[in-house]
Amino acid sequence: MQIDLTVNGKRVSLEAEPRLLLAHALRDRLNLTGTHIGCDTSSCGACTVLLDGVSVKSCTVFAVQAAGQEVTTIEGIGNAAELHPMQEAFWSSHGLQCGYCTTGMIVSAVDLLRRNPDPSDDEIRAGLEGNLCRCTGYENIVKAVRVAGKAMRDGAPRHSVAELMPIHPPVEEPPPSGEGIIPPQLQEANR
Ligand code: FES
Ligand code: FES
Numbered sequence: 001m002q003i004d005l006t007v008n009g010k011r012v013s014l015e016a017e018p019r020l021l022l023a024h025a026l027r028d029r030l031n032l033t034g035t036h037i038g039c040d041t042s043s044c045g046a047c048t049v050l051l052d053g054v055s056v057k058s059c060t061v062f063a064v065q066a067a068g069q070e071v072t073t074i075e076g077i078g079n080a081a082e083l084h085p086m087q088e089a090f091w092s093s094h095g096l097q098c099g100y101c102t103t104g105m106i107v108s109a110v111d112l113l114r115r116n117p118d119p120s121d122d123e124i125r126a127g128l129e130g131n132l133c134r135c136t137g138y139e140n141i142v143k144a145v146r147v148a149g150k151a152m153r154d155g156a157p158r159h160s161v162a163e164l165m166p167i168h169p170p171v172e173e174p175p176p177s178g179e180g181i182i183p184p185q186l187q188e189a190n191r
Contacts, residue, residue, distance in 0.1 A: 008076030045131030048104035055111035095144035097135035
């Protein structure tokens with residue numbers, strides 16, 4: 001069947017079988033691959049998007065259920081030219097490692113701050129309990145939400161990636177040889 005919806009502010013028409021999941025429609029039909037699929041069983045939250053402003057796990061929603069509604073994915077939250085404060089805070093607070101959970105985590109956190117602009121750490125943890133991270137240990141994720149909340153309450157200006165590069169430079173990869181990290185005598189022994 002044909003469905004019409006709004007995705008990241010643009011009207012979209014899709015041919016959708018009734019069983020097509022919203023997560024698959026976004027990724028496979030609209031090429032919005034920032035929405036990740038980590039489990040397909042409603043456990044991990046990697047697929048979180050906003051549906052009419054409320055966070056949902058898009059692997060638990062059929063595309064046809066989104067007909068007539070407004071979907072916001074991580075691509076609609078912010079972009080390289082103008083990061084959302086939550087995206088900047090995850091960057092500056094080192095709230096990610098592999099990044100697989102991060103897009104869903106950010107979308108959930110945006111919804112959390114919409115409902116509670118100044119959450120305590122316990123409220124942040126409770127608000128993100130549907131989002132699992134296998135890497136970070138969560139401390140820096142909680143910190144990032146705290147930092148973003150303050151920036152949003154203060155009305156801090158938004159930044160582009162280019163503006164932030166000198167402030168949060170990328171971590172330099174060690175040279176493949178281990179030079180500068182592994183003592184020369186051990187480098188020799190490792191060859
Ligand atoms: Fe949707 Fe894990 S992929 S909750
Ligand atoms: Fe790797 Fe969260 S940063 S799963």
